[in-house]
Amino acid sequence: MNTQVLIVGAGPTGLVLACDLARRGVPHRIVDRAPSYFPGSRGDGLQPRTLEVFEDLGVLDAVVAAGMGAPLLRVYNGGEVVAEMRMAEPTEPTPDVPHPNLWFVPQFRTEEILRARLAELGGRVELATELVGFVQDADGVTATLRHDGVEEEVRADYLVGADGGGSTVRKRAGIAFVGDTDETAKALLADVLVDGLDHSPEHGYAWMHEGAGVGLSPLPVADLYNLTAQPPADGVEPTREWLQERLDTASGRTDIRIREVVWATVWRPNVRTAERFQDGRVLLVGDAAHVCPPTGGQGLNTGVQDAYNLGWKLAASRQLVDTYAVEREPIAQGVLELAARTLQRLMDGEEGAYQRGSEFHQLGLNYRGGPLSRDDRAVPGPLRAGDRAPDAPCRENGSPVRLFEVFRGPGWTVLELRDGLALAGDRTLVDTDGHLGAAYGVDGFVAVRPDGYVGLVADDRAAVDTYLDAVATGSRAVR
Ligand SMILES: Cc1cc2nc3c(=O)[nH]c(=O)nc-3n(C[C@H](O)[C@H](O)[C@H](O)COP(=O)(O)OP(=O)(O)OC[C@H]3O[C@@H](n4cnc5c(N)ncnc54)[C@H](O)[C@@H]3O)c2cc1C
Known part of the structure; x- marks a missing residue:
């Protein structure tokens, strides 16, 4: 089936773009190779500028209802609280900034909300549908999709790669992903259901004992926490039992029980950016174009802004589409530098490195001097x-x-x-x-x-x- 825009990848970036195109009446398809929706909380810190975009797209109320402010993190040594810190103290809205605070919503909820909005606008995600190749000419792109072992050719005016850090679109376009992956600084991240703690959005826990460090940060879903720990040795699975043993050792307690591991991943700091965000009628957005450490909560937010920058241009003209990369590449570079700098400060144990000021809010990012300004x-x-x-x-x-x-x-x-x-x-x-x-x-x-x-x-x-x-x-x- 032919379409105007083929979006590959239904993560937050692809979904924002699909919603924006749907409300403009632009024919599009959005496909994802995953057979089911992503279950993890990973990009849970929504920045003020993203909340403004969500207001415009009509999903802000749902996002606010599904989230919470930054919790207070209590650091324990044994049973004793040795430090308390919060990423940012909440501030009041001002006339020019109506949503001034970082807002925590698990990524799977944000995606659910965006999919519901897309459905209201008449669109839907095609799951288990993988892009396996494409060729482009002056007028469009012919893409090959595979679904249930059957291949389908789709002709589109534009192909948008919203297919994450391992982007097939980027690789098939021959665009290098320049930067580093640091294999020495790994962390285990998991979403776990926990019994034995008073699940309050007000505070999280960090325990350090006998070389084991475990953090539990509440998520706005009953009994759900985001757990951070040192990763297991190669070949060892982070099972519920393994995580329980780490938690018992670090906390010195046995009354906190992990009921279920909902999602787990070993994270490595990645700082990479695509050599260019556009190749003719092929465009890269979100993690397909840039990946950065989660320190500072920039990744998902930058993807949302990419999509919001591109949507109206795809609906208008080729000339406008050609301004996308010019405007977004320098922004992504700055965001990557900010996230990498923040990670370094945290690893150096610098005082205040946990705090997130207004430079993370993405409100000051601008296109001054750009082709449309x-x-x-x-x-x-x-x-x-x-x-x-x-x-x-x-x-x-x-x-x-x-x-x-x-x-x-x-x-x-x-x-x-x-x-x-x-x-x-x-x-x-x-x-x-x-x-x-x-x-x-x-x-x-x-x-x-x-x-x-x-x-x-x-x-x-x-x-x-x-x-x-x-x-x-x-x-x-x-x-
Ligand atoms: C531990 C962790 C914590 C994070 N915390 C934050 C945070 O607080 N704030 C923040 O802003 N960001 C955070 N991030 C980053 C954030 O999760 C990502 O930036 C975000 O998911 C990127 O969205 P995306 O839609 O661009 O790509 P993805 O979410 O990766 O989605 C890409 C989609 O493309 C699909 N796909 C891939 N290849 C194909 C193909 N060939 N055909 C069809 N479909 C395909 C995949 O199945 C996937 O669904 C964090 C990341 C991690 C790992």
Whole structure:
């Protein structure tokens, strides 16, 4: 069956892209070679920028209901608490940042929520369907899928590799995955159901005793914890009994019982990025394009942002698709450096290395100087073309409305900001408390992209029309 976009991989990145395409009415297929859905919690730290994307996609309420804030980690030596730490203290929303905190949702729940949203939008994941090869020409890609031992050829305008770190798409495109895998620093991670602890989202445990270290961090599912430990020797399986013995040794207790191991993996720090994120009509997103250590909770979040950057472009034109890699490659590089630096600080035992400040939130990442960013002002203000367009509470017809509600949906928003008012199409927003003025600092026009970034800041309407025409036609006049 032919389609416009073939997405390979139904992890969080592929699912976000599928939802975005589905709500735009773009014909697509999303396939995954796994016979069943991924059961692990691994990418459980959702950053504030991801929560904003989820708000736009209509899944934020479900994600908030399924999650919890950062727990307090109690470090024990024997029975005694020797330290307490939290990744980040919760902060209150501000007018421009409505979701300021890291929010923990097990990855399998996030994926479930995205699949439910995709179903509402008329899409579905095709499981047990593996991409085994493809060829591309100037007009599209012919891909071979295998399902139940039967091969099928699919013709698509674009092939998107959302197929994780071991990406077949990347390998078949001949794109190198440049970087390192550190085999010396391994950790065992497992999701376990535990009896004997008061399962509270408020706090986690870390025990260190007789050379055994075990951490149990609560997940927002009854009795479920994410367990971390030194990995077993090669060839030894991390069975329930093996994990129980580690836990007993580290905690010096026998009353905490592991009932079931739901998922387990041995993790190695990987810092790698694809040499390029695009090869003609083939695009790489998420872990297929970049992998980083989980320190700092960046991997899943960066994949979500890749997909959100690409979705509206795939719906529009080849010229726009060609800006995807230019915008995302430098972002991925920066994210990798941040995650690797954080891992190093943790391994060095540096004080404060466990804490996560606003540099992890992905709100400051921007496309300044990028191919779609144009600032016509003689003197740019603090908010520039390419920056994330901030939220601002306003009033419309006397009722409160947030700017993000005005942005919501798959299109562009042009704001005309003058004298305490914002005109957006036929809507008039009143900047009653000055939040809009404070966040934007613009007297003129702002064109906000479908993915919530400022494309253009200009003094006059004609510049907006020229810019939007240039974006639509892919003309060089954009910049
Ligand atoms: C221990 C651990 C902790 C982590 N913690 C965090 C965190 O707190 N925050 C964060 O942001 N990130 C975290 N991450 C990273 C996060 O889990 C990944 O970045 C995320 O899963 C990437 O999503 P993805 O959709 O790009 O790829 P994946 O989730 O890997 O999905 C790829 C999918 O492609 C499918 N596939 C592969 N090959 C084919 C093929 N040939 N044909 C069809 N389908 C195929 C696979 O079956 C899979 O379902 C963590 C990772 C680990 C390992």
